[in-house]
Amino acid sequence: MSVSDSYLSFVLEQLGDVPRVVTKRMFGGIGIYSDGTFFAVIDNDTLFFKVDETLAKRYRDKGMPPFAPIPGAKPMMGYYQVPPDVLEDGRALGQWAKDSIAIAGKLGPKTRPPTGRTKPASSSAARRK
Numbered sequence: 001m002s003v004s005d006s007y008l009s010f011v012l013e014q015l016g017d018v019p020r021v022v023t024k025r026m027f028g029g030i031g032i033y034s035d036g037t038f039f040a041v042i043d044n045d046t047l048f049f050k051v052d053e054t055l056a057k058r059y060r061d062k063g064m065p066p067f068a069p070i071p072g073a074k075p076m077m078g079y080y081q082v083p084p085d086v087l088e089d090g091r092a093l094g095q096w097a098k099d100s101i102a103i104a105g106k107l108g109p110k111t112r113p114p115t116g117r118t119k120p121a122s123s124s125a126a127r128r129k
């Protein structure tokens with residue numbers, strides 16, 4: 001579950017049309033955010049984008065599999081592998097990424113990449129103890 005520096009650099013270069021991209025290493029892979037919205041994962045030098053059922057059909061029609069980070073386990077149907085022809089075309093990749101960002105924004109609250117900092121306990125939580 002590693003990601004090479006060269007593959008990450010290539011993906012980030014190809015995502016040049018996507019605003020404010022931030023990456024975060026997680027669980028041996030890399031999460032990708034745009035404006036605080038988590039929309040992609042890189043695992044084993046393979047890029048996966050967030051999908052809903054409508055977008056998933058686009059990926060299946062191109063023969064792409066869902067994200068399966070654990071061999072033998074059920075795949076994560078919410079992410080699909082980006083087709084090689086799309087990955088190679090920065091303009092197409094940017095559009096597919098923006099479609100995934102829109103879906104990720106609809107499916108959940110906007111999140112920010114983890115910073116490693118934790119919030120202090122609220123005073124009401126402290127009073128309940």
